[in-house]
Amino acid sequence: MSQSVEKKKKASFFQKVRTNYRYQQLLFVYICLILPILFYLGIRILPTLFTFNVGFRDWNLLSSGPHPLVGLDNYIALFKDEVFIKSIVNTLIYIVVGVIGQLAFGMIVALLLHRINKFVGFFRVIYFIPYVTSIVAISWVFQWILMKNGIINDILINLGLPPQPFLNSPDQAIYVIIGAMIWQAIGFQMVLFLAGLENIPQMLYEAADIDGATPWQKFWKVTVPLLNPTIVFSAVIGTINFIQVSFTQVINMSMDGSGGPLHSTITVVVYIYQLAFRQFDLGLASAATVILFLFILGLTLFQMKVLTRKFDY
Amino acid sequence: MFKRWHVLLLSVLFITVLAACSGDNDNGNSSNGDSDVVTIKYWQYEFASKVDLMDELIKEFEEANPGIKVEQTTFPYDNYNEQVAAQVPAGKGPDVINLFYGWVPSYVDAGYLQPLPQEDFPHDEIEAEFFPLVQATKMDGEYWTIPTAVRTAALFYNKDLFEEAGLDPNSPPETWEELADYAVKLTKKDGDRLEQSGMAWEPAQQGHHWLRDGLTYQAGGEVLSEDRKTVVWGDSDAGLEAFKYWLSFPTELGTSEVGFYTDDVTAFMTGKAAMNVDGSFRLGTLQRDAENLNYAVAPMPGKDGIQSTNASFWTNGITKDVEGEKLEASIKFLKFLTSQDVMERWLDATGELPAKEEVAMQDKYVNDELYGPFINSLPFANAHFFVDETKERELVIDAANKVLLEGMDVEEAFNELVEKTQALYDEYWGDK
Known part of the structure; x- marks a missing residue:
């Protein structure tokens, strides 16, 4: 039935x-x-x-043999590895300095562009060009500009200042690379912020004018709160982006092509690549990838919670 | 009614998915129905002159051996290992593979190569005919690979800059003292800033080889023990002496700088560095990219009459699952690749030196202006046995940087280098 x-x-x-x-x-x-x-x-x-699964195994990339389970060995090895710890610290520096710099400069450029009526298109193109230029090409141009005998050091000397090692210094290199990354990302952030600014009703500024608000107050009390969704979005995208693209720049700008000098510019992504494809240790590399995954997950949740605030018109 | 184009579109999509899922197009083991033709796959890295030559050689080999076909596949150097790593576990790897000798221990370790059959490549024959440096890939009493050609490092110098500094371009430095002296004379400075480097100095390029296989041996020391298990670099004073001399160029002598005009090759090519330690493989680059550079080559300067230089090579092995007809064909191909005729043509086409002593030491090569110094260096050349080339290189770079950038004591940095290198060897031999 x-x-x-x-x-x-x-x-x-x-x-x-x-x-x-x-x-x-x-x-x-x-x-x-x-x-x-x-x-x-x-x-x-x-x-x-x-x-x-791979992260819990002893897995040599070249071997086709059995890959025995080793429990948490890979994770323990990683946390004892000073280079890995260094790469995590560096990644945090990249994110904190890089994302804040990106947001700040992106917003400044957007606010300035929002003010002018002439040549808007021209400036937008100028600021957007770096974003669509090859990262590798940009990295090498920066390397040449910044080398000891490069143009920047020429200028410094002519100004009576001591020449700087820039990329050859364990203290400066990471910030030079972050600077290049910020410069390249400004265009993208600018577009996001311009869109955000267009969406703020003009009447709010008029009301603030009537209340006698200073430009500074208008910025902090009107513009910033209403840009909040854009800021959160930019911060999340920027963070993930920074974690991902901190590979190409680091490989092409660091002196030894692998995050030097003295691992001062190495990121987790670069280290994962080295573990997997230079040392063929897929187990360690996978464990590091899992840690990176948890790291990104945690960071994104944190940003969503902390940065998202409800707002009303 | 189901519209006809819907059906059509859906079936197209369906087929696409199926095709994407099945993926495995069986081009690999295509004996093309010709049961008596054996196809072997040969892999090497992408290096234009080598690839072109190999195409020619394969054609000749196939004509001489009608039953065998050879397919050449190449990958860019930078992701050669990645490609191997990705395709080998999937069972799509080569039969005969060209590897950098420093990678061979990793490959053997991973169980990816089979030893060369002793009846076809007897050990006493290899040891009698080839330069002793090929023993760098002898492990567990077996030869795992055999090279066509080898490269040595020597001193490149810019003749014009020599003359400009009042030095005789026909008498290059021959000792440590002379090298240091020349380097100082060839250096130009504007205040603190280096404008012309007397001696290019780049640990990340050939610099680490120069230290390990050149300077250390010249000072009377050694890096590894006979059984390759102990790092004896620090056992005598020689290691430290070599390390100190090596570091004197960017420190006391002030003739060099890491990253000077981005790297040593660029600096030398553009006439910004007067001397450089580099390999014979650079001759091709210089001929192509720096036609007007007036340079010459000299054997590496030695110390107290002891000469030594670095050698390295790309070498051919047979992968582990090759058997039967394919194995026979692979052996024939390897024998062909290590024949005198191929070695001579290899030198002409790529600038790499013959791996067999008898072939290399012919008058026409020994007396050659550019190849001569490299060939003459072969008898005293060392090829360090690497357990992990990337890491060992990195340790030398780090040791140099700690002294140069962080002001660490030279001796402390050297001891740390020895200690950390030993740790790599302990790890490698630990699970043997």
Whole structure:
């Protein structure tokens, strides 16, 4: 009995699909939507889950043999590894200094551009160009500009200042690289902030004028609170971006091409790459990846909680 | 009614997904139905002159051995290991593979190579014919790879800058003292700032090899013990003496700077550095990119009559799963690659030196103006046995930086270098 009922149900579903054009449309739409999900599952989610597995194993990239489970050994080794600790500290410096710098400069440029009426397009293009220029090319140009015999040191000497080692100094190199990254990201942040500024109703500023607010007060009491969603978005995107792209710049700008001098510019991503593809230790590299994953997750949650504040017009 | 184009589109999508999932297009083991043709796969890194030559050689080899086909695949140097790492576990690796000798221990360790069969490559024959440095890839009593060509390092110097400084361009420095003296004379400074470096100095490039295989041996020391398990670098004073001399260029002598015009090769090519320690493989680069550079090459300066230099090589091995017909074909191919004729052509095409003593020491090569100094260095050349080339290089760079940038005591930095290098060897031999 029940079987036949089910059959009937099924039959009716196929019946519907066959006869009802609306169902056909829906079916088509769902199938189209599922394809990217399958792709995403295969390319992103499953490998991510697999990484957790690899992180608990002694896994040499070149060996096809068995990969024995070693428990938390990889994690313990990492936390005893001073280079890894250094890379985490560096990554934090990259994020804190880099993201704050990016937001500040992006906002300043956006506010300035918001004020002018002429040549707006021209300036937007100028500020946006670095963002669409090859990172590798930019990195090498910076290296040449900043080398001991480079143009910046020439200028310093002509001003009577001592020449600086810049990228060859364990104290300065990381900030030089962050500077280059900020410079490159200003254009992107500018666009986000310009969009945010367009959305602030003009009447609020008029009301503030009537109340006799100073420009400083208007900025802090009106502009900043209303830009909050943009700031949160920029900060989250900027952070993730910084973690990801701190690879290319570091590889191309650091003196030895691998996060030097003395690991002063190495990031977690660069170190993961070295572990996996230079030392072939996939177990350690995966463990480091898991730590990085948790790190990004924690940071994003933190930003969502702390930076998001409700606001009302 | 299901619209016809919906059906069409859906089936196209479906097929695409299926195709994407199956993926495995079986081009690899295509004997093309020709049951008597064996195809072997040869991998090397992408280096234009080597790839072109290899294409020619393969053609000749196939004509001489009608039953064998060789497919060459190349990858850029920077991600060669990545490609190997990605494709080998997937069972798509090569049969014959060209590797940097410093990587061989990792590959052997990973169980990826098989030892060269002793009946085809007898050990006494290898040891009689080849330069002793090929023993760098002899492990566990087996030869795992065999090279066509080797490279040595020597002193490149700029003749014009020599003349400008009042030095005779035909009598390059031959001792440590002379080298230091020349370097100082060739240096130009504006106050504190280096304008012309007497001696290019880059630990990350050939600098670490120069220290390990050149200076240390010249001072009478050694880096590794006979069994390659103990780092004896610090056992005598020689190691420290070499390290101090090496570091004197950027410190006391003030002739050098890390990152001077970005790196040693660029600085030398643009005439900003007067001398540089570099490998024979750089001859090709200089001929191509610095046509007007008036330079010459001299054997590495020695100390108290002891000469020594660094050697390195790319070498060929057979991967572990190759057997039967393929193994026979691979052995034939390897024998072909290590024949006198190929070695001579290899030198002409790539600038790498023949690995067999008899071939290299012919008059035409020994007396060559550019190749001569490199060939003449072969008898006293060392190829350090690396357990982890990247890490060992990094340790030398770090030791130099600690002295140069953080003002660490030279002796302390050297002891730390020895200690950390030993730790790498302990780790490597620990699970043997």
